[in-house]
Amino acid sequence: MASQAKIAIITHVNPDGDAIGSSMGLYNVLVQDAHQVSVVIPNAFPSFLAWMPACRDILIDETDHAKVAKVIAEAGIIFCLDFNDLKRMDSIGEVYTKSDAVKILIDHHLEPSKFTDYAISIQETSSTSELIYDFVVGLGKKHLINKDVAECLFVGIATDTGSFSYACNYAKTFEITAELIKCGIDGEHIHRLVYDTYSINRMRLLGYCLSEKLKVFPEFKTAYISLTKEDLDKFVYKIGDTEGVVNYALSIDGITLAALFMERDGNIKVSMRSKGDASVNDICRKYFQGGGHHNAAGGNSYVSMPETLEYFEKLLPEIMPAI
Ligand code: 5GP
Ligand code: MN
Numbered sequence: 001m002a003s004q005a006k007i008a009i010i011t012h013v014n015p016d017g018d019a020i021g022s023s024m025g026l027y028n029v030l031v032q033d034a035h036q037v038s039v040v041i042p043n044a045f046p047s048f049l050a051w052m053p054a055c056r057d058i059l060i061d062e063t064d065h066a067k068v069a070k071v072i073a074e075a076g077i078i079f080c081l082d083f084n085d086l087k088r089m090d091s092i093g094e095v096y097t098k099s100d101a102v103k104i105l106i107d108h109h110l111e112p113s114k115f116t117d118y119a120i121s122i123q124e125t126s127s128t129s130e131l132i133y134d135f136v137v138g139l140g141k142k143h144l145i146n147k148d149v150a151e152c153l154f155v156g157i158a159t160d161t162g163s164f165s166y167a168c169n170y171a172k173t174f175e176i177t178a179e180l181i182k183c184g185i186d187g188e189h190i191h192r193l194v195y196d197t198y199s200i201n202r203m204r205l206l207g208y209c210l211s212e213k214l215k216v217f218p219e220f221k222t223a224y225i226s227l228t229k230e231d232l233d234k235f236v237y238k239i240g241d242t243e244g245v246v247n248y249a250l251s252i253d254g255i256t257l258a259a260l261f262m263e264r265d266g267n268i269k270v271s272m273r274s275k276g277d278a279s280v281n282d283i284c285r286k287y288f289q290g291g292g293h294h295n296a297a298g299g300n301s302y303v304s305m306p307e308t309l310e311y312f313e314k315l316l317p318e319i320m321p322a323i
Contacts, residue, residue: 005076012083017159022128025152042090046240053148082128084109129156150183205235
C-alpha cells in the first residue's frame with residue numbers, strides 16, 4: 001500500500017479561538033483516520049485556549065523553528081486555516097513557499113490573496129470552525145466529529161461571534177452549534193474556561209485601558225485605546241491579555257468605529273471593530289497594510305506610537321465623515 005501523505009495545518013500569527021479551534025478540530029478528526037498530522041503556528045496562543053483537546057501537540061515556530069520547518073518540508077498536504085494572506089503566516093511563510101505540497105485554504109476573511117492550490121473561502125459564515133464542520137461532513141466523515149472535535153469547533157464559533165452576538169445571523173450557525181452540543185459538550189463550562197479565567201493583571205489592564213487610555217471622538221463616532229510597551233510591562237502582559245479590549249470601546253453609545261493600537265517589537269499592531277456600514281476591512285487594507293472582515297479587521301503600523309495615533313486622528317474626517 002502506498003504510504004499516506006503527511007498533513008500540516010497552519011494558522012495565523014497571534015492565533016485566536018477560531019484559529020486554534022478550527023485547526024484542532026480538523027486535527028482531531030484527521031488523527032482518528034490514522035493520518036500523520038501536525039498543527040504549526042507562528043507564535044504562542046493564549047492560555048485561555050490551552051485546555052483544548054490535544055493543544056499540547058501544537059508546534060510553535062517562534063520556539064521550535066527546526067521542527068516546524070521539518071513538518072512543512074515533509075508535508076504532502078498543507079491546510080491553511082482562518083487567514084487570507086501569506087503574510088499572516090509570519091515566520092512560517094518562507095518554508096511554506098518552498099514546499100510543493102498540495103495547499104488548501106479554508107477561511108472566511110474577505111478578499112483572500114492566492115497562496116494555495118485550492119480554496120474554500122466563504123464569508124457568509126460565523127467562523128472557519130463552522131466551515132471545518134461542513135468540510136468534514138462533506139468528506140463523509142461526520143461520524144468522526146466526537147466530543148473533542150466538537151469542543152474545538154464550538155470554541156471557534158463562540159469566540160468569533162463574541163458569544164453569539166455578531167457574525168451569527170445565520171440559521172446554519174445555530175444548527176451546527178446544536179449538532180456540536182449533541183456530541184455531549186458542555187457549552188456553559190467551555191464559556192467559563194474561555195471568558196472567566198482572567199488573571200488579576202489582565203483584569204487590571206482592562207480597567208487601566210478604560211479609565212486611562214481610552215480616547216473618544218464623538219464627532220467622528222470613534223474611540224480608541226493605545227498601549228505602549230511600558231503600559232503592557234506594568235501589567236506583566238501575556239499573549240491574549242488584550243483579547244476583547246477593543247470591543248469595550250465599541251460598546252459606547254454612539255460609537256461606531258473602535259481601534260486598539262498596541263506596541264510590539266518593531267511595529268504597532270492595529271485592531272479595529274465597527275458597527276454597521278463603516279468597513280474596517282477597507283480601512284485596515286488602505287491605511288494599515290491589513291484586512292479582515294467588514295466589522296472586525298486588523299493591520300500594522302511601522303512608525304512610532306505617537307506618529308501612528310496622529311496619522312489615525314488625521315484620517316478620521318475622511319474615514320468617518322461627520323453628519
Ligand atoms: P484582531 O483585531 O482580533 O487581531 O483581528 C480581527 C480580524 O482581522 C481577525 O479575523 C484577524 O484574522 C484579521 N486580521 C488581524 N490582523 C490582520 C492583518 O494584519 N492582516 C489581515 N489580512 N488580517 C488581519
Ligand atoms: Mn475566524
